[in-house]
Structure formats: C-alpha cells, structure tokens
Amino acid sequence: MHTIRKFFLKRQPVFITIIAVALAFIVVGFILAATGRNPFNAVYYFVRGAFGNVVNTSDTISRVIPLTIAGIAFLIGAQCAVFNVGIEGQLLLGAMASAVVGYIVKLPFYIHLPLMLLAGALAGGLYGLVPAWLKTKRGVNEILSTIMLNYPATYFTHFLVLKVIPIVGVVPATPFIEDTARLPILIEGTQLHAGVFVMILVVIFAYFLLYKTSLGYEMRAVGYNKTAARFHGIPVEKRMNFAFFLSGAMAGLAGAVEVAGVHYRFLDQFSPGYGYDSITVALVGLLNPFGVIISATLFGALKTGILEMSVYSGIPRQLTTLINGIVVLCVAAKDILGGWYARIFRGKDTYEAEKEISQ
Amino acid sequence: MAYILELKDICKHFGNVLANDHVNLQVEKGTVHSIVGENGAGKTTLMNILYGLYKQTSGEILIDGTKVSIESPSDAIRLGIGMIHQHFKLISAMTVAENVMLGEEPIKGKLFLDLKKINDSTLELSDKYGLAVKPKSMVADISVGIRQRVEILKALYRNANILILDEPTALLTPQESEDLFRIIERLRKDGKTILFISHKLKEIIQISDNITVLRDGKVVDTVKKSKTNEVQLARLMIGRDVFLKPAPKSKKIGEIILKVDNLSAVNEYHHPVLTDISFDVRSGEVLGVAGVDGNGQTELVKALIGLQPVSKGKIKLRDNEITHLSVKKMRSAGIGVIPEDRLQEGLVEDFSVEENLFLGLQRIPPFSNGKIINWNAVHENADSLVKTFDIRTPNITHKARLLSGGNQQKIIVAREIFHAPDTIIAAQPTRGLDIAATDFVHEQLIKQRDSGKAVLLFSLSLDEIMLLSTRIAVIYKGTIVAIVNKDDVTPEDLGLMMLGGSYEHIPA
Known part of the structure; x- marks a missing residue:
C-alpha cells in the first residue's frame, strides 16, 4: 500500500494531467448526450478516425509532427523563463524561408533538404531575436511582444505570396519545391513523411540540451530563479537571448518540416494555428520533452478523429474547438484536483507533515 | 487558579508521525507565555490546532475553564483567539484600514463601505496600543515591522483576547523587534494574553512570564522566567549542551x-x-x-x-x-x-x-x-x-x-x-x-x-x-x-x- 501511494504521489503532476484530460472528455460526452447524440458512438468514430487504420494513423502522426516540434519550441523558451507565444509567426517565416530555398536552388538532396530545413530554423530563430532584444535590452514583456509579432509575420508572408512571388496556380502560394528538398513519404498513399524522424531528433535534442548539458542546466536555473542564477555567475540575459533564438528556430523548423513533408510549397494560411496549439501542447506535456510527444498525439488525434466523427455521427466539426477549449480549461484548472488527489493518496495534512518530518 | 487557556493531552498524528504527543499547557490570563523549541518540535502544529487550522487527534482545549471545540479559524476568532502568522496575510494593494476591516467592513446604507468609520476605528485601535499605524497608507508602501502591526490590529479588531504570535521576530530588524516587544508589553498591561512562539532565547527571556519548552512534540518543561536562563533553556530545547559560546581563538593568522x-x-x-x-x-x-x-x-x-x-x-x-x-x-x-x-x-x-x-x-x-x-x-x-x-x-x-x-x-x-x-x-x-x-x-x-x-x-x-x-x-x-x-x-x-x-x- 505504501509503495503504491508513493508511486502515485511522486507522479502527481502526471496523473492529475491525465485525470484532467479524462474529465474534459467526460464533460464533452455529457454535452453530446445533452444534444441527443450517443457519446459512446462518438468515441468509437473518434478513435477509428484517429487510429482506425494505417491511413488514419498516418494522418494523425503527420499532425503530431508539427505540434511536437512547435511544442518543443515553446518548452525550450518556457524552461528558461521565456514565454514565447509568437511561435505561429516564427513558424510561418520559417516555412516561407524554407520554401524559397526549396524552389529557388537546385542541389543534391543530401545538401538541399538539410539546407532548406536549416533556412527555416534560421528564419524563425532570427525573428525570435526581435522580442529577445526588446526583452533583455528594453524590458518589454515578451508575452506582449511575441503575440504582436505574429501579425507582421502572417501578413508579410501573405504579402509575399500575393504580390511578390508570381502565382502559379489558383491559390496564393509559392511554386512547388524541388524533389530534392522534400521529406519522403514513408507509407505510400498516406501523409506520413520522414519528418517524424526530425521530430524524434528534436525531442531528443531538447532533452539532451536541458538535462545533460551545463548550458541547459543554466537555462533551467534562469527559468526557476533569475536572482539565484545571477548570484552564481550565470549570464541571465545571454541565456534568455539564446532561449529566444532556439525557441524561434524550433518554431521555424516546424514550419519547414510542414513545407518539406506535407505541402511542398508555402501555401497561404496553411497552418491551422499550430503555433498557438503548441502552447497548450507544451503545457499539457508538463514542459517535458517526452510529455510533449504524448500531448501532441492527443491534440493531433483530436484534429483527425473529429473529422471522421463528424462524418459518421453527424456531430459538427466545430466541436473540435469546443473540445480543445474544454481540455485546456480542465488542464489549466487541474490544480483544483490537486487537493482531492492529495487527500486520496496522502491523508489530509500530509504536506505539512512531510515538511515537519524533513525538519 | 483559573487559566484563560488550557490544553489537555493534545495529540496530533500526521500519518505515522506524532507531531504533538500528549501536550499539556496552562496559560494564565494577562501573561506572555512563550512556547519554545527547535524547528519541528511541534510548536506551529500546536498553534495551528489552537487556531482551528488542524484538528487534534485527541485531547481537549479549555477556554476560561470551558471545554471548546475549534473546527476552523472562524471558531477560534469567535472564542477570542487571534493569530499573527509568520508570513503575513495582507493585501498589498489595499490600505491598512481596509486590510484591518476585511471581511467585517462597516457598511453605510446598504451598498457602500463606511470609509470614514473604517479609518477612524483603525486609528483609534492603533492609538490605544501605541502601534503608530497610519490607516490610509497602502500596505505595499509600509515596512515589514509595520505590516506585522497591521496583523496585530486585525486580531484586536476582531476582539482577540489571546494573541498567538508565530515567530514574530524572524523577519524583523533588531530595532523593529524592540518596538514589537514594547507593543507586547502594552497589550499585556491591557489584559491581553500573548502566546509567543520563538526559538530565540534572548528575546524569550526578555519578554516572557512563563516559558514552555517543546521537544519532539512533547512538553519538556514549563518554567517561570525568573527561574531560568538561556543556557538552561537551550539545554532543555536541544537535549544537550550547545556550542553557542565564543569560538576558540584563531590559531594561525597568515597572509x-x-x-x-x-x-x-x-x-x-x-x-x-x-x-x-x-x-x-x-x-x-x-x-x-x-x-x-x-x-x-x-x-x-x-x-x-x-x-x-x-x-x-x-x-x-x-x-x-x-x-x-x-x-x-x-x-x-x-x-x-x-x-x-x-x-x-x-x-x-x-x-x-x-x-x-x-x-x-x-x-x-x-x-x-x-x-x-x-x-x-x-x-x-x-x-x-x-x-x-x-x-x-x-x-x-x-x-x-x-x-x-x-x-x-x-x-x-x-x-x-x-x-x-x-x-x-x-x-x-x-x-x-x-x-x-x-x-x-x-x-x-x-x-x-x-x-x-x-x-x-x-x-x-x-x-x-x-x-x-x-x-x-x-x-x-x-x-x-x-x-x-x-x-x-x-x-x-x-x-x-x-x-x-x-x-x-x-x-x-
């Protein structure tokens, strides 16, 4: 009994998040039932839509890729006290830069593909340095600056595909990128592309950086307590600037991977808000690189599962937004659950008791 | 003799840990009674029980000789117990007077706060006990020492007769501590009973009438101030002799x-x-x-x-x-x-x-x-x-x-x-x-x-x-x-x- 308690207590944040997500689904179920639909039926179509067969699963994974990479972008910033809510803008600029590199030059694939991905990361990273400068040199709150900087990026790319780059087809877009700049499709007839390997590398990279290197240790120290970091000789502003750059670069990379793996060009308004979702993904993933994959899978599945659900059970697609919203609400309010959780696994006053024991 | 407050065989379990072990305590009215002990000796737990934040596992609390049950801080307040926590619970964007009244605001008509009354009664209370607090200052602008007095005012406004001060000097400068002791003296003269929690022996000796020493959740002894000294108290608290004596001289001073x-x-x-x-x-x-x-x-x-x-x-x-x-x-x-x-x-x-x-x-x-x-x-x-x-x-x-x-x-x-x-x-x-x-x-x-x-x-x-x-x-x-x-x-x-x-x- 004791060990079971200890197990659940130690992983309290994880389990509370899971409970919160489950609660969100229960709430949604009630809403469905209230509108006269069978929630269990809906769940069936939802799961089938997200993971029912190879094609659906592949489609889900192809959504998980940008969500994970963008989620890592937010995570890297947040771990170093940088709240980058400008990921959408950085992602768009990254996508544009990579698309341009993708169609303008002709190179062998082993240079072209890395180059176009790098161009995307660089564009996002450089754009991330704008709020970095504003924050560390001018003291501008980065939540405000980054959210505002999403607009210039959106309209700048919009302007490029409408006015600068000659339109080839009917939709505003850049020309298609060369084959040498494309991430190959892994399973014929699906959307699953080799970007999944980029995603895995990004997750491992983030984990390694934050938990295995001195630099990452310093970034986390800054994230938790700037005063202490400064007292112990960590250059706080430098680390934050780096976090801005890296966060932007990951966002740009997410955009580049979308171009290289899914659209093969910069398609105006191609992102269904991956940059904004990334914040939720990272937070639900408890700012842990591997947690981000899991939560990105949830949100990716939401996007694909709802499609099938709406076709077969007549539930409107707009429900995705609702479900998303309810999940976010539940996860944001999950600390309310903390008290109940603690009472189940600890007994009432144990937090104080633990303090007393440790004294 | 009748005691204003009496604790009988109070026990408090946290899981397997016994934080208070058959604690008995008698407090005379109008005295400063110190509860001393090392961190983790169970002082704060005991006070939290008294203030209704925890419920004792067993044991009785008597106030003025009557057995009472304290389920929550509002029970404690009703019984005339006020607690000044180590970390203040004030709203810094409000004035001193607004903080004092919070939850018990005088109302004018049906809708409006009676701001004049709020300020006047705060000032009156402050003057009565020599607290020198300005009712209209913002809490954000006042020093730690003054904030503490606002907490004391809050308790007094709610008619507290027994004031619990939990390590009140931990955050104060020596000067502020001296001021606090003067205030405590004045409260005592006015008939208030003070429970003073601390582990600083010097100040305990300075202000207490009676001193109860806790160790490992048990009462080790209760002594009169006049019959003890720092060394004895330290020994009671720790259970052994302590180092707090001048360090041996430097042996070799170099470059x-x-x-x-x-x-x-x-x-x-x-x-x-x-x-x-x-x-x-x-x-x-x-x-x-x-x-x-x-x-x-x-x-x-x-x-x-x-x-x-x-x-x-x-x-x-x-x-x-x-x-x-x-x-x-x-x-x-x-x-x-x-x-x-x-x-x-x-x-x-x-x-x-x-x-x-x-x-x-x-x-x-x-x-x-x-x-x-x-x-x-x-x-x-x-x-x-x-x-x-x-x-x-x-x-x-x-x-x-x-x-x-x-x-x-x-x-x-x-x-x-x-x-x-x-x-x-x-x-x-x-x-x-x-x-x-x-x-x-x-x-x-x-x-x-x-x-x-x-x-x-x-x-x-x-x-x-x-x-x-x-x-x-x-x-x-x-x-x-x-x-x-x-x-x-x-x-x-x-x-x-x-x-x-x-x-x-x-x-x-």
Whole structure:
C-alpha cells in the first residue's frame, strides 16, 4: 500500500494531467448526450478516425509532427523563463524561408533538404531575436511582444505570396519545391513523411540540451530563479537571448518540416494555428520533452478523429474547438484536483507533515 | 487558579508521525507565555490546532475553564483567539484600514463601505496600543515591522483576547523587534494574553512570564522566567549542551587574502551606497562586519562578488585585482558566498537537492567538461555532502523547496564551503535558523577559518559577531567607521559605533 501511494504521489503532476484530460472528455460526452447524440458512438468514430487504420494513423502522426516540434519550441523558451507565444509567426517565416530555398536552388538532396530545413530554423530563430532584444535590452514583456509579432509575420508572408512571388496556380502560394528538398513519404498513399524522424531528433535534442548539458542546466536555473542564477555567475540575459533564438528556430523548423513533408510549397494560411496549439501542447506535456510527444498525439488525434466523427455521427466539426477549449480549461484548472488527489493518496495534512518530518 | 487557556493531552498524528504527543499547557490570563523549541518540535502544529487550522487527534482545549471545540479559524476568532502568522496575510494593494476591516467592513446604507468609520476605528485601535499605524497608507508602501502591526490590529479588531504570535521576530530588524516587544508589553498591561512562539532565547527571556519548552512534540518543561536562563533553556530545547559560546581563538593568522581599497559605489539613482571602504581579511581569521541593517552591507556583499558596479577603488584577491570582473570570474577567482536571502539568492527552490549542490559549478570538473554534465559526479557529490553536512532530506532528488530552512541553509553552506576557494563571504548565515542549525553553521565557519581560509562575516546579530570574529569592522552609512580587535571592545562599544557614535580607532 505504501509503495503504491508513493508511486502515485511522486507522479502527481502526471496523473492529475491525465485525470484532467479524462474529465474534459467526460464533460464533452455529457454535452453530446445533452444534444441527443450517443457519446459512446462518438468515441468509437473518434478513435477509428484517429487510429482506425494505417491511413488514419498516418494522418494523425503527420499532425503530431508539427505540434511536437512547435511544442518543443515553446518548452525550450518556457524552461528558461521565456514565454514565447509568437511561435505561429516564427513558424510561418520559417516555412516561407524554407520554401524559397526549396524552389529557388537546385542541389543534391543530401545538401538541399538539410539546407532548406536549416533556412527555416534560421528564419524563425532570427525573428525570435526581435522580442529577445526588446526583452533583455528594453524590458518589454515578451508575452506582449511575441503575440504582436505574429501579425507582421502572417501578413508579410501573405504579402509575399500575393504580390511578390508570381502565382502559379489558383491559390496564393509559392511554386512547388524541388524533389530534392522534400521529406519522403514513408507509407505510400498516406501523409506520413520522414519528418517524424526530425521530430524524434528534436525531442531528443531538447532533452539532451536541458538535462545533460551545463548550458541547459543554466537555462533551467534562469527559468526557476533569475536572482539565484545571477548570484552564481550565470549570464541571465545571454541565456534568455539564446532561449529566444532556439525557441524561434524550433518554431521555424516546424514550419519547414510542414513545407518539406506535407505541402511542398508555402501555401497561404496553411497552418491551422499550430503555433498557438503548441502552447497548450507544451503545457499539457508538463514542459517535458517526452510529455510533449504524448500531448501532441492527443491534440493531433483530436484534429483527425473529429473529422471522421463528424462524418459518421453527424456531430459538427466545430466541436473540435469546443473540445480543445474544454481540455485546456480542465488542464489549466487541474490544480483544483490537486487537493482531492492529495487527500486520496496522502491523508489530509500530509504536506505539512512531510515538511515537519524533513525538519 | 483559573487559566484563560488550557490544553489537555493534545495529540496530533500526521500519518505515522506524532507531531504533538500528549501536550499539556496552562496559560494564565494577562501573561506572555512563550512556547519554545527547535524547528519541528511541534510548536506551529500546536498553534495551528489552537487556531482551528488542524484538528487534534485527541485531547481537549479549555477556554476560561470551558471545554471548546475549534473546527476552523472562524471558531477560534469567535472564542477570542487571534493569530499573527509568520508570513503575513495582507493585501498589498489595499490600505491598512481596509486590510484591518476585511471581511467585517462597516457598511453605510446598504451598498457602500463606511470609509470614514473604517479609518477612524483603525486609528483609534492603533492609538490605544501605541502601534503608530497610519490607516490610509497602502500596505505595499509600509515596512515589514509595520505590516506585522497591521496583523496585530486585525486580531484586536476582531476582539482577540489571546494573541498567538508565530515567530514574530524572524523577519524583523533588531530595532523593529524592540518596538514589537514594547507593543507586547502594552497589550499585556491591557489584559491581553500573548502566546509567543520563538526559538530565540534572548528575546524569550526578555519578554516572557512563563516559558514552555517543546521537544519532539512533547512538553519538556514549563518554567517561570525568573527561574531560568538561556543556557538552561537551550539545554532543555536541544537535549544537550550547545556550542553557542565564543569560538576558540584563531590559531594561525597568515597572509592577506582579500584586500579592499577605497571602494566606492553608487546605486541606480546615483546616490552613494558605499564610500571609501578599505579593509583586508587574512588567512585564518574571521572579519566580522557589524552594523545596523541597511548601512551598505548588502551592497558590499554584492560588490565583492561582482553584482554591484564599483565606481572607485580596488578589490584584490591575493595578488590579483578582481575589481571589475563578472560574477562568474570573481567567484571562480576564489570567492564563495553564503547570500543573505537564501531562498532568492542562494538556492533554486525548484531544483533538487543534488542540482542545488553544484549550482555555480556546472561548468567545472568534476561536474562537467565545460559542456556536458557528468551526472555520476553530481550524484556522488550530493551523497557525500548530504552525509557530511547532515542535510535531512528523503533523497538527493527531493526538491529543495520541500526542505526546512535549516536544511536549505545547509545545502548552501555545504556547497560553498566544500568547494570553497580562498575566501568565504557569509551574509546573515544563521538568519531564521534554530539553535542546532546555527551551532552547525558556526562550527563550519570556524573550521574553514582554521583550515586557513579568510572568512568575512556579515551579521545583524552582535552576539554572532562577538562569538565568531577575530576582528570586527563596523559599517555605518556605507562606510567602515572602525576596525577593532574583538578582545578590545564590548558589545556596548560596538552598539554605539553602529549608531554613528565615535570611538577611538584602535589599529588592528
């Protein structure tokens, strides 16, 4: 009994998040039932839509890729006290830069593909340095600056595909990128592309950086307590600037991977808000690189599962937004659950008791 | 004799831990009754039971001879019990009077607050007990000492007859503490009963009528103030004799290690905060810096580790000038620091114990090759420091936030001392610690001194300065007014100099 308690207590944040997500689904179920639909039926179509067969699963994974990479972008910033809510803008600029590199030059694939991905990361990273400068040199709150900087990026790319780059087809877009700049499709007839390997590398990279290197240790120290970091000789502003750059670069990379793996060009308004979702993904993933994959899978599945659900059970697609919203609400309010959780696994006053024991 | 408050056989279990073990307590009306004990002795638990925050597992509470049941703080308030918590529960964006009235606001008509009445009654109460609080000041703008008085006012406004003060002096300067004691005296004269929780023996002796000593959740003894002394109390609290006696003399004083020459600095508004400070610290000695809080100590510590820009003067470590170096370079040149604010400056609370034990050392061997952290070395270091310095933690991956103040301080002391370079700057190293932990920190500092390091000790406590120092520098208004040998001065001399009084400079 004791060990079971200890197990659940130690992983309290994880389990509370899971409970919160489950609660969100229960709430949604009630809403469905209230509108006269069978929630269990809906769940069936939802799961089938997200993971029912190879094609659906592949489609889900192809959504998980940008969500994970963008989620890592937010995570890297947040771990170093940088709240980058400008990921959408950085992602768009990254996508544009990579698309341009993708169609303008002709190179062998082993240079072209890395180059176009790098161009995307660089564009996002450089754009991330704008709020970095504003924050560390001018003291501008980065939540405000980054959210505002999403607009210039959106309209700048919009302007490029409408006015600068000659339109080839009917939709505003850049020309298609060369084959040498494309991430190959892994399973014929699906959307699953080799970007999944980029995603895995990004997750491992983030984990390694934050938990295995001195630099990452310093970034986390800054994230938790700037005063202490400064007292112990960590250059706080430098680390934050780096976090801005890296966060932007990951966002740009997410955009580049979308171009290289899914659209093969910069398609105006191609992102269904991956940059904004990334914040939720990272937070639900408890700012842990591997947690981000899991939560990105949830949100990716939401996007694909709802499609099938709406076709077969007549539930409107707009429900995705609702479900998303309810999940976010539940996860944001999950600390309310903390008290109940603690009472189940600890007994009432144990937090104080633990303090007393440790004294 | 009838007691205003009586506790009978109070027990409190937390899981398997017995925090209060058959506690019996009798408090006479109109007295100051102190509850003393080390951290974790069960003082705060007992008071929380009395205030309705916890429910006792067994036992009875009697008020004025009648058995009562206290289920919540509102029950306690109704029974005339008020509690002033160690960490204040005030709303800083409101005025003093608004805070005092909060929850019990006088209403004008049906909708409006009676602001005039709010301010008037606050002022009246404040005057009655000599609290000197201005009802209309914003809480954000007033000092810690005054905030505490607002908390006292809150309790008085709710007609408290029994006031519980939980370690009220922990955050106060010595001057503010004196003021508080005067207020307590006045409350007592007015017939209020005070329960005073503390582990500072000196102040307990100063203000109490009766003293109850708790150890490991049990009452060890209840004594009259007139029949006890600090040494006896300390023995009762700890269960053994303690070190708190003057440190043995420096054995071997060697060459100058840290030398500061005409150091001056200004703050962000260009006001001078340090003026022409000169001193040196030798190997094998403790230089104590005595002074009233706010006379430049904080800035001097920061200047010595590179956090406070220096406008004039030099800092030399052995033969190297380190004046304008970055924090990182100054620290790696050989300065270790125990910062005065351990939660903000000394630790990353959300880091684990082991992560905290190499903070600042993350780029040097054995902890890393400059880039990649060697976690094995980190684990080993943590294991050995936890053992050597007796840091009480369930394991080395436990978050520092969850440890007690004493154990958090041990982490800092362990890290700075173990890897310590030539010089250790200890700023308020025992603030808020209980006797055993204080004793421990003192012992460690003396050990470092005897191993040939230079120790610079900043303390607001004259006792601590007198206990540990070889020589004493007195800082006043940002300048060193005297440097004297410890044996040549009395605490009274020092007190005078700290307040700006002149004293014949004794060459040290």
